[in-house]
Amino acid sequence: MDFSFTETQGMLRDSLARYLRERYDFDTRQKMLALEGGRDPAVWKALAEELGILGAGFPEAHGGLGGGPVEHMVIMEELGRAIAVEPYLDTCIVGGGALLAAGGDHAETLIPAIIAGEVIIGFAWAEARSRYNPARIATRASADGSGWTLDGDKAVVIAGPYATHYLVTARTAGNPGDRDGVSLFLVGAGTAGISRRDYPTVDGWMASELHFERANVGPHALLGREGKALPLVEELIDRATAATCAEAAGTMRRLHELTLDYARQRVQFGQPISRFQVIQHRLVDMLMEVEQAVSMTYQATLRLDLPAAERARAVSQAKAKIAKGARFLGQAAIQTHGGIGITNELAAGHYFKRLTMLESRFGDQDHHLARLEALMLAEAA
Amino acid sequence: MDLAFSPEERAFRDEVRSFIADNYPPELRGKQDEGEELGKEDMLSWHRVLARKGWVAPAWPKEYGGPGWNATQRYIFSEELARADTIPVLPFGINMVGPVIYTFGTPEQKARFLPRILSGDDWWCQGYSEPGAGSDLASLRTRAERQGDHYIVNGQKTWTTLAQHADWGFFLVRTDPAAKPQEGISFLLIDMKTPGVTVRPIITLGGEHEVNEVWLENVKVPVENRVFEENKGWTCAKFLLAHERTGIAGVARSKRGIERLKAIARVEVDDDGQPLLMNPFFRRKVADLECDLTALEFTELRTLAGEAAGRGPGPESSLLKVKGTEIQQRITELVLEAVGHYGAPYFRAFPEGSNEYPIGPAHAHRAAPTYFNMRKTSIYGGSNEIQRNIIAKMVLGL
Numbered sequence: 001m002d003f004s005f006t007e008t009q010g011m012l013r014d015s016l017a018r019y020l021r022e023r024y025d026f027d028t029r030q031k032m033l034a035l036e037g038g039r040d041p042a043v044w045k046a047l048a049e050e051l052g053i054l055g056a057g058f059p060e061a062h063g064g065l066g067g068g069p070v071e072h073m074v075i076m077e078e079l080g081r082a083i084a085v086e087p088y089l090d091t092c093i094v095g096g097g098a099l100l101a102a103g104g105d106h107a108e109t110l111i112p113a114i115i116a117g118e119v120i121i122g123f124a125w126a127e128a129r130s131r132y133n134p135a136r137i138a139t140r141a142s143a144d145g146s147g148w149t150l151d152g153d154k155a156v157v158i159a160g161p162y163a164t165h166y167l168v169t170a171r172t173a174g175n176p177g178d179r180d181g182v183s184l185f186l187v188g189a190g191t192a193g194i195s196r197r198d199y200p201t202v203d204g205w206m207a208s209e210l211h212f213e214r215a216n217v218g219p220h221a222l223l224g225r226e227g228k229a230l231p232l233v234e235e236l237i238d239r240a241t242a243a244t245c246a247e248a249a250g251t252m253r254r255l256h257e258l259t260l261d262y263a264r265q266r267v268q269f270g271q272p273i274s275r276f277q278v279i280q281h282r283l284v285d286m287l288m289e290v291e292q293a294v295s296m297t298y299q300a301t302l303r304l305d306l307p308a309a310e311r312a313r314a315v316s317q318a319k320a321k322i323a324k325g326a327r328f329l330g331q332a333a334i335q336t337h338g339g340i341g342i343t344n345e346l347a348a349g350h351y352f353k354r355l356t357m358l359e360s361r362f363g364d365q366d367h368h369l370a371r372l373e374a375l376m377l378a379e380a381a
Numbered sequence: 382m383d384l385a386f387s388p389e390e391r392a393f394r395d396e397v398r399s400f401i402a403d404n405y406p407p408e409l410r411g412k413q414d415e416g417e418e419l420g421k422e423d424m425l426s427w428h429r430v431l432a433r434k435g436w437v438a439p440a441w442p443k444e445y446g447g448p449g450w451n452a453t454q455r456y457i458f459s460e461e462l463a464r465a466d467t468i469p470v471l472p473f474g475i476n477m478v479g480p481v482i483y484t485f486g487t488p489e490q491k492a493r494f495l496p497r498i499l500s501g502d503d504w505w506c507q508g509y510s511e512p513g514a515g516s517d518l519a520s521l522r523t524r525a526e527r528q529g530d531h532y533i534v535n536g537q538k539t540w541t542t543l544a545q546h547a548d549w550g551f552f553l554v555r556t557d558p559a560a561k562p563q564e565g566i567s568f569l570l571i572d573m574k575t576p577g578v579t580v581r582p583i584i585t586l587g588g589e590h591e592v593n594e595v596w597l598e599n600v601k602v603p604v605e606n607r608v609f610e611e612n613k614g615w616t617c618a619k620f621l622l623a624h625e626r627t628g629i630a631g632v633a634r635s636k637r638g639i640e641r642l643k644a645i646a647r648v649e650v651d652d653d654g655q656p657l658l659m660n661p662f663f664r665r666k667v668a669d670l671e672c673d674l675t676a677l678e679f680t681e682l683r684t685l686a687g688e689a690a691g692r693g694p695g696p697e698s699s700l701l702k703v704k705g706t707e708i709q710q711r712i713t714e715l716v717l718e719a720v721g722h723y724g725a726p727y728f729r730a731f732p733e734g735s736n737e738y739p740i741g742p743a744h745a746h747r748a749a750p751t752y753f754n755m756r757k758t759s760i761y762g763g764s765n766e767i768q769r770n771i772i773a774k775m776v777l778g779l
């Protein structure tokens with residue numbers, strides 16, 4: 001057993017952490033969010049060119065650095081610490097993961113473009129009535145002589161406004177909820193027949209609603225096998241969920257630090273509020289949630305390559321635990337700050353908002369507990 | 382012991398119910414349904430309807446313009462308001478400074494201020510908290526120096542709710558810096574239009590402009606605007622805090638909130654496509670919350686009965702505050718859980734030229750901002766930690 005990071009992983013963390021500390025402090029982030037388009041594209045470029053980290057999780061054969069889940073975890077934790085609005089998860093983990101699984105021409109051309117920062121991928125899996133179940137989708141894809149045509153709607157596609165491509169789940173057969181009949185497509189964002197409504201999210205990101213109307217995406221858009229993509233989609237979501245856990249762990253760690261600093265310097269009744277035992281215990285409980293979030297993130301990350309059921313259990317345990325811990329920690333942080341905590345002025349409030357969204361991203365606590373129960377029942381049967 | 386209402390009480394309930402049905406401003410209803418932010422005139426419109434009927438200040442003695450109701454009638458009235466989902470009457474005039482003025486004020490102060498509080502002609506704000514004085518309110522530093530028949534006030538207040546609309550504010554200021562903290566404070570009524578008063582917005586997590594900083598620079602306040610004796614303002618403040626806490630349980634509003642939550646959970650679906658309210662996990666959380674609310678409701682009723690029997694609101698009101706705010710917050714958590722992905726989109730206002738939000742179901746739009754915003758309830762009105770300290774000290778004698 002070994003929980004230490006390799007030298008390369010350590011360097012990866014250090015260089016990203018330094019970059020974010022120096023160039024992505026809270027005030028700078030807020031200024032970027034206020035820019036037209038809600039972000040500064042120069043950051044993504046810097047991640048690609050200056051830091052060269054967008055290839056961290058890709059094989060060397062594709063021009064990557066040959067890493068995997070642990071590299072993703074390291075990067076996501078640091079992005080979470082800075083509450084950065086950079087689509088690494090969507091593009092490199094989910095989009096990249098789909099391309100690696102599919103292989104072929106797409107992988108040959110697009111992976112190098114991802115690594116170079118030229119391609120950004122939005123993951124269009126959720127629908128208005130799907131909740132957190134990737135099989136409960138109604139968007140349809142049909143084939144004719146000229147290729148695939150998509151019809152339907154996708155909800156809350158993160159990075160949608162500035163993505164160059166969308167990774168879209170659609171039904172080539174069956175009905176919402178069926179495991180069979182789900183297919184996966186990679187489509188250019190500018191394809192005729194795709195329309196978008198863009199908006200900001202409560203935690204500072206940009207997202208889109210996508211509408212597909214007779215969108216002809218060509219003959220090569222299908223990734224993997226027609227109608228049989230659900231296992232791959234589930235795997236991609238598990239990888240994304242583990243990455244979300246890492247991000248949440250980073251966000252929690254930083255929010256705990258911010259709260260501790262505040263409690264040390266805020267004086268009421270002639271003493272720092274950190275002297276009150278109820279505040280001390282709360283800060284300790286928060287720390288325990290941070291540590292468990294990190295542990296659960298390791299646990300899930302290190303099990304991502306196991307067979308599906310074991311992977312699912314590891315990931316859902318992590319996310320269920322972290323969703324609960326994140327809520328507790330976020331609320332405790334605001335409460336400890338008092339009035340100043342509910343303003344937009346301090347970083348703490350923005351960490352709280354992000355953490356709240358991470359709670360339910362790729363499934364909330366209920367979703368993951370239900371999944372664990374289903375696994376338990378399947379095992380007992 | 383008897384839970385049933387008497388025939389008279391039932392008749393009273395029907396009267397209140399039909400009055401609300403006939404008189405609640407329809408344009409307000411529309412805006413509430415759309416989740417639109419309410420402006421000053423919106424908030425005052427319902428106040429004025431109640432004022433004309435003589436019902437705007439249920440707890441005030443009859444001689445000052447109250448309706449002369451007993452505790453049960455007041456309870457029925459607040460239940461009916463919540464049942465009809467009316468907007469709350471702003472507390473600063475009616476529940477806070479009004480009772481201070483009729484309890485501690487001079488005949489001139491009563492005559493001058495009370496009618497305009499009732500009518501809604503004066504909008505009041507509460508200037509207690511300062512950047513350095515939150516939970517430890519008695520450490521406040523805003524200074525009022527006597528010069529002849531005026532005080533000259535200098536300092537900074539913060540978190541002043543809706544001060545941007547206020548005509549008047551009631552302020553705690555230090556008049557004797559040499560005395561012990563609680564003993565050098567006075568209670569001043571300040572016209573917000575006085576030169577030297579500056580109100581600056583503070584934007585909260587959901588993007589709302591609800592609270593403000595209030596800066597006071599050489600503000601000249603006539604001595605006749607001081608309520609009660611000089612350096613005895615803490616007495617008024619303590620009295621007011623007790624008043625502020627009654628009703629803070631918000632039982633009736635939470636009932637309404639749970640109804641709304643259920644309505645949302647009937648249309649939102651779970652992972653299997655069933656209404657969320659059919660989902661055993663979710664349903665159980667709602668049932669659990671309803672247990673908490675019933676426990677709170679009957680604790681409040683017991684407190685009310687005690688009050689009717691002549692025992693004033695005591696430290697038990699701290700219990701109502703803690704449990705009441707926890708329930709209010711829990712409702713917003715479950716609403717946010719219920720709306721799933723559509724908790725994320727953020728809109729401050731309708732898009733230009735439209736009267737609807739373009740994304741997701743209408744009930745989802747305010748779910749996250751409301752969840753964020755309601756964190757305030759365990760912070761203000763004496764934080765929940767401070768309430769527990771009060772219970773520990775006053776009830777348990779620790």
Ligand SMILES: Cc1cc2nc3c(=O)[nH]c(=O)nc-3n(C[C@H](O)[C@H](O)[C@H](O)COP(=O)(O)OP(=O)(O)OC[C@H]3O[C@@H](n4cnc5c(N)ncnc54)[C@H](O)[C@@H]3O)c2cc1C
Pocket residue numbers: 266268269273276278279335336337338339340342506507508509510512514515516517539540541542543592757760761762763764765766767770
């Ligand atoms: C939305 C909103 C509206 C408000 N409106 C008004 C208004 O209109 N007028 C007005 O005057 N004020 C208003 N307030 C201010 C409110 O009363 C204060 O926020 C409150 O008193 C807490 O003070 P603080 O924010 O400075 O927090 P602090 O007092 O700094 O508290 C920070 C944390 O320390 C804890 N703490 C402090 N002392 C102790 C202790 N002895 N033991 C254990 N824990 C402790 C607190 O519980 C809290 O968790 C408003 C606040 C909010 C959030």
